[in-house]
Amino acid sequence: MRRLTLRQFRVFEAVARHLSFSRAAAELHLSQPAVSMQVRSIENILGLPLTEQLGKKIYLTEAGREVLHASRNITARLDDLQANLAQLRGMVGGRLNLAVTTTVSAVATDILARFRGQHPGVSIHLDVSNRESVLGQLAANRIDLAIMGQVPGGLDLEATRFMDNPLVVIAPPGHPLARRKKVSLRDLASEPFLVREAGSGTRGAMERFFADRGLELRTSMEMSSNEAIKQAVQAGLGLGILSLQTLELELALKRLAVLDVEGFPIMRHWYVVHRIDKRLSPAAQGFKEFVLGSSH
């Protein structure tokens, strides 16, 4: 059986749009007999007439309307394909300037690795720092995108949530509270805490949580890295409050325990963020879609 060709679809679409062989021919820079011939060859293949002429006017038959519908679908799919390929071409050799907060860096690196696997042509610059610093880089328009916790309102930022970020209380496994069920917040109030530096989103969320409940934590030491806090907690210097996502290894190796505390985990979320007025490059747009597509 002879097959329909894309060219025949395009010619028929023009005829159906103009309801005129001569106007379709003019649009396609073809002669009118060439257009008629293409339409006739579709009719021969399908065994049905696609147009009928009443007086001077041309109408589509039912088969003609079906073919037009299919043809428009095919054309739309081809247009999509072209747009997607253009996006991919734009990404090759593109640059991505990204800033992520310390706490989300492991999650972000994992996403970046998978993105690079699909788009090896994109060169990536990654800055890892705390929440305050990432907000500063967005304000100064120094980065394309950020991955971080919830952003404050009124900053002209577009933030799209893509993943949960539960904060938990950690202790060394031998700590008396590690064996208790339903530890109360009052029990925590007498414990020394190791906290992140001012400017950290984790620290801010933890302080808000206790302030909202009229409580204050006893901070024994301030540290500017999650890793340092984990080590200090293991060494028995106090308790800590960190994102569960930073604790995978220590929990698997039973070097740390998560306490069962009322009101915990504090449920935070991760967002992809950029300035509302930012014109995202194909690489940045592609990465943003990739992150949102990889949400769990």
Ligand code: PGA
């Ligand atoms: P940070 O990250 O504690 O490392 O600043 C948390 C956030 O982005 O809010």
